[in-house]
Amino acid sequence: MGRLLEGDKALTALQTHIPTMYDTPFGGFAEMLLQSQNGAIDLLPALPTAWERGEILGLRARGGYEVDIRWANHTLTLATIRSYAGGVPVVQLAGKPLDARADPRLHLVLASR
Numbered sequence: 001m002g003r004l005l006e007g008d009k010a011l012t013a014l015q016t017h018i019p020t021m022y023d024t025p026f027g028g029f030a031e032m033l034l035q036s037q038n039g040a041i042d043l044l045p046a047l048p049t050a051w052e053r054g055e056i057l058g059l060r061a062r063g064g065y066e067v068d069i070r071w072a073n074h075t076l077t078l079a080t081i082r083s084y085a086g087g088v089p090v091v092q093l094a095g096k097p098l099d100a101r102a103d104p105r106l107h108l109v110l111a112s113r
Contacts, residue, residue, distance in 0.1 A: 045095060053072040
């Protein structure tokens with residue numbers, strides 16, 4: 001359901017209202033907060049209404065990226081995107097494009113391993 005951008009249905013399918021890695025299958029949980037299968041990093045694509053605020057650290061995105069996300073009032077407040085391949089990603093917020101270099105909510109870090 002997360003890949004289908006239906007956060008509330010995905011949350012019901014996971015049968016939990018508290019997003020923690022310790023009691024939730026991580027794969028479905030991560031798909032609700034980040035997707036990258038279509039060539040862009042899509043932040044909060046299927047955020048359930050029950051998750052008004054939260055934070056997740058270290059999600060992996062295709063293309064050599066690692067992403068930390070914070071949100072409040074169902075809105076992105078900060079995303080740190082570490083690029084291990086040296087590229088600048090295409091970034092979307094719930095399917096709408098963002099400027100990775102100019103949006104103040106995005107922090108791009110060119111990192112090395």
